[in-house]
Amino acid sequence: MFTGLCAFPLTPFHHEKIDFHAFEKLIGNLKQANVESICAMGSTGLYPYLSRDELVKVTESSVGIAGDTPVMVGIGSLRTYDVLKNAEAAQQAGAKALLLAPVSYHPLHDAEVFGLYEKVTAEISIPLCIYENPGVTQFSFSDELYRQVTQLPNVGAIKIPGMPFGDNNANGKIRLSSLRNIVPEHVAIGVSGDKFGALGMHAGCDLWLSVLGGLFPNTVRTMIASSQSTSPQAAIAQSERLTPLWDLFARNKGGMRVMATAAAILGYTEANCLPHPLQPLQGEDKQKLEAILTQLSLD
Amino acid sequence: MFTGLCAFPLTPFHHEKIDFHAFEKLIGNLKQANVESICAMGSTGLYPYLSRDELVKVTESSVGIAGDTPVMVGIGSLRTYDVLKNAEAAQQAGAKALLLAPVSYHPLHDAEVFGLYEKVTAEISIPLCIYENPGVTQFSFSDELYRQVTQLPNVGAIKIPGMPFGDNNANGKIRLSSLRNIVPEHVAIGVSGDKFGALGMHAGCDLWLSVLGGLFPNTVRTMIASSQSTSPQAAIAQSERLTPLWDLFARNKGGMRVMATAAAILGYTEANCLPHPLQPLQGEDKQKLEAILTQLSLD
Numbered sequence: 001m002f003t004g005l006c007a008f009p010l011t012p013f014h015h016e017k018i019d020f021h022a023f024e025k026l027i028g029n030l031k032q033a034n035v036e037s038i039c040a041m042g043s044t045g046l047y048p049y050l051s052r053d054e055l056v057k058v059t060e061s062s063v064g065i066a067g068d069t070p071v072m073v074g075i076g077s078l079r080t081y082d083v084l085k086n087a088e089a090a091q092q093a094g095a096k097a098l099l100l101a102p103v104s105y106h107p108l109h110d111a112e113v114f115g116l117y118e119k120v121t122a123e124i125s126i127p128l129c130i131y132e133n134p135g136v137t138q139f140s141f142s143d144e145l146y147r148q149v150t151q152l153p154n155v156g157a158i159k160i161p162g163m164p165f166g167d168n169n170a171n172g173k174i175r176l177s178s179l180r181n182i183v184p185e186h187v188a189i190g191v192s193g194d195k196f197g198a199l200g201m202h203a204g205c206d207l208w209l210s211v212l213g214g215l216f217p218n219t220v221r222t223m224i225a226s227s228q229s230t231s232p233q234a235a236i237a238q239s240e241r242l243t244p245l246w247d248l249f250a251r252n253k254g255g256m257r258v259m260a261t262a263a264a265i266l267g268y269t270e271a272n273c274l275p276h277p278l279q280p281l282q283g284e285d286k287q288k289l290e291a292i293l294t295q296l297s298l299d
Numbered sequence: 300m301f302t303g304l305c306a307f308p309l310t311p312f313h314h315e316k317i318d319f320h321a322f323e324k325l326i327g328n329l330k331q332a333n334v335e336s337i338c339a340m341g342s343t344g345l346y347p348y349l350s351r352d353e354l355v356k357v358t359e360s361s362v363g364i365a366g367d368t369p370v371m372v373g374i375g376s377l378r379t380y381d382v383l384k385n386a387e388a389a390q391q392a393g394a395k396a397l398l399l400a401p402v403s404y405h406p407l408h409d410a411e412v413f414g415l416y417e418k419v420t421a422e423i424s425i426p427l428c429i430y431e432n433p434g435v436t437q438f439s440f441s442d443e444l445y446r447q448v449t450q451l452p453n454v455g456a457i458k459i460p461g462m463p464f465g466d467n468n469a470n471g472k473i474r475l476s477s478l479r480n481i482v483p484e485h486v487a488i489g490v491s492g493d494k495f496g497a498l499g500m501h502a503g504c505d506l507w508l509s510v511l512g513g514l515f516p517n518t519v520r521t522m523i524a525s526s527q528s529t530s531p532q533a534a535i536a537q538s539e540r541l542t543p544l545w546d547l548f549a550r551n552k553g554g555m556r557v558m559a560t561a562a563a564i565l566g567y568t569e570a571n572c573l574p575h576p577l578q579p580l581q582g583e584d585k586q587k588l589e590a591i592l593t594q595l596s597l598d
Contacts, residue, residue, distance in 0.1 A: 079315075276380065
């Protein structure tokens with residue numbers, strides 16, 4: 001399942017409760033676009049904000065609508081005890097893969113992160129995607145740690161943060177080449193950070209784990225197809241056209257608030273679809289997003 | 300209650316469950332030392348790792364043993380909804396104050412943090428301590444935000460991170476003087492970051508919120524008394540004597556793992572008193588800590 005587009009939709013809220021009606025519309029849109037897989041409850045899907053009961057309900061809702069499109073579920077939590085409970089619940093609810101970041105309050109040491117993956121991979125029966133996102137976990141994987149954790153059983157993929165993949169000296173290209181030598185062949189390498197997705201796929205990443213694709217799957221699928229062709233110029237040009245959007249992502253500490261606002265503008269969700277204290281874009285940033293959605297034909 | 304030493308004990312674990320027997324010994328030690336207040340479930344007390352049921356039980360246990368020593372309780376959580384539930388539960392269980400950091404997975408914006416404190420302070424009936432700890436929350440308070448949040452009702456104190464308070468040009472001294480002009484007089488300013496505690500108290504902080512004091516309350520109380528006297532040299536010298544300990548704190552991303560290991564060495568807790576994936580000190584760091592505990596007479 002770790003190829004092409006793995007789409008990361010929102011988990012929309014309304015008055016502090018999950019808005020399943022809106023969520024089902026979001027999943028239906030992804031199903032219709034024939035995405036390769038869906039990650040319900042990635043970072044944009046707010047997995048650490050959900051109770052286990054909510055995690056089960058969102059998993060069941062996703063799997064019900066996604067049908068034969070495989071659904072991955074984020075299971076990260078501060079205590080390994082809860083990660084294991086989440087893993088069990090997600091598997092029972094029909095998840096086909098699990099996404100696990102080294103979630104922390106007290107930032108973790110390498111040995112603690114290895115211990116987490118060791119315990120979890122020993123207990124699961126579906127593939128795990130190891131998820132590096134230092135912006136939310138304050139943890140970066142060394143090459144040596146990647147070597148260790150990808151040798152554990154049931155590891156199917158790693159999700160690396162976005163990095164410049166452009167030319168031969170770009171750090172993303174160097175990192176990807178280094179990881180290819182370290183990571184076993186059966187473990188897919190996925191790119192995240194949508195700004196870097198098109199070039200990451202062209203540089204040889206196996207899949208694009210995409211927040212943008214959680215709302216605009218056709219746009220990302222088209223870019224992936226072009227990225228993987230012998231003439232990736234169209235994908236690179238499209239990614240450059242989206243620069244105003246990447247700038248909004250950067251100014252808003254990632255894509256989550258931007259996509260939540262876009263989903264509301266497009267009528268998928270209520271005007272404010274985030275749980276407090278999180279807030280959608282306001283003022284100038286919201287106006288910029290409205291202009292972007294009007295000018296660029298995202299779908 | 301926001302004067303002198305506010306002691307931050309561990310919440311010790313054994314086999315992934317709270318070890319109430321060990322916890323009661325830790326609280327008993329603080330009670331015996333006549334600390335001015337106890338913060339059960341600060342960062343070192345692992346508040347974000349606990350379920351609401353655990354928060355209630357730890358609060359009840361603390362209050363039962365602390366008697367007339369006031370107990371503050373950490374209520375932070377990712378969703379405001381849960382923070383409010385925690386606040387209600389902690390108040391009902393006998394807490395005399397609440398500690399609230401802007402806990403995040405997606406790092407927060409200023410407006411979101413203000414919104415959090417606005418909602419929470421409107422619903423509580425005991426004082427709140429606003430807790431800045433960028434090392435765990437990835438959020439720093441601007442002076443303007445401090446001005447806004449300390450005007451909210453029920454705010455009793457702010458807990459600022461440790462900074463050099465040594466001479467007139469040190470940034471801690473400048474910040475403290477700036478905050479004194481911004482923060483209403485009834486709001487206490489507390490120093491954390493034990494390395495900076497002695498000089499922070501000498502520079503005029505109202506209280507020292509101390510991880511070291513959660514295990515060694517007499518040591519910290521003696522330093523506070525000297526810091527606030529006309530001849531603070533003894534406190535400054537004692538803080539300098541503790542440099543090997545501050546170095547261990549820095550190498551281990553804060554004092555939590557160091558104090559958990561010290562508590563085990565001293566027989567308060569089981570050898571590993573942290574919930575997985577957190578780990579106590581190992582190898583060389585553990586040996587260094589054993590040497591420190593032997594050489595320095597902490598109590």
